[in-house]
Each structure stands twice: as C-alpha cells, then as structure tokens.
Amino acid sequence: MDFNLERSKAHAIKNLNYSNNLHEKLELMAEELDEKYDEIEELKQEIEKLKQENQKLKQQKKDKVNRDLDQIARWIRKSNEDYDDWSYDDEKEKLEVYIGNHTERYTRQELVECGVLYD
Numbered sequence: 001m002d003f004n005l006e007r008s009k010a011h012a013i014k015n016l017n018y019s020n021n022l023h024e025k026l027e028l029m030a031e032e033l034d035e036k037y038d039e040i041e042e043l044k045q046e047i048e049k050l051k052q053e054n055q056k057l058k059q060q061k062k063d064k065v066n067r068d069l070d071q072i073a074r075w076i077r078k079s080n081e082d083y084d085d086w087s088y089d090d091e092k093e094k095l096e097v098y099i100g101n102h103t104e105r106y107t108r109q110e111l112v113e114c115g116v117l118y119d
Contacts, residue, residue, distance in 0.1 A: 081099060083099055
C-alpha cells in the first residue's frame with residue numbers, strides 16, 4: 001500500500017469537503033446579501049414616500065398660514081380702528097395688533113370664533 005497516495009487522497013477529500021463547505025457558506029452569504037439589498041430598496045422607497053408626505057404637509061401648512069395672513073390683513077383693512085401695525089406668529093398662532101401704546105393679542109382660536117379666520 002502506498003501511503004503517500006493514500007495521504008494525497010485524504011488531503012484531496014479533505015480539501016474537497018472544505019471547498020464544498022466554503023461554497024455552501026458563500027451561497028448562503030450571497031442569499032443573505034440579496035435579502036439585505038431587497039430590504040435596503042424597500043427602505044429607500046419608504047424614505048422617498050415619507051419625503052413626499054413631508055413636502056405635502058409643509059405645503060399644506062404654508063397654504064394655511066398664507067390664507068390666515070390674507071384673512072387677517074383683510075380684517076385689519078376693513079376695521080374702523082386705527083391700527084399702527086400687526087404681526088402674526090404662525091408657529092404659536094398668535095396675532096398682535098399695535099394701536100399706539102396699546103397691544104391687542106389674539107389666539108388663532110379667538111380669531112376663528114370671532115369670524116376673522118375661517119377655513
């Protein structure tokens with residue numbers, strides 16, 4: 001019996017088994033990588049969808065503020081009061097009207113209730 005031949009066969013079988021195991025591991029890693037790429041694509045699509053929703057909400061907020069400002073300006077012009085100036089904080093939804101040394105303050109809700117603002 002040729003021990004060198006047997007030893008070579010054993011090494012070849014061992015290397016073949018190692019190669020098969022490595023090949024299986026690489027296939028599993030490739031499948032996992034494909035799954036991760038799919039997840040990434042889904043997340044990208046979700047991010048894009050959220051960006052569009054955010055833009056839409058920002059535009060709605062801007063439109064609401066512009067509508068409020070137009071309605072307030074119309075009310076100020078039609079009023080018989082001699083207003084010096086006014087400012088509207090759209091974040092706090094508060095109106096300040098300056099008349100001489102006096103300042104009148106209104107919340108958005110108060111302006112809606114008295115008919116200045118309407119949706």
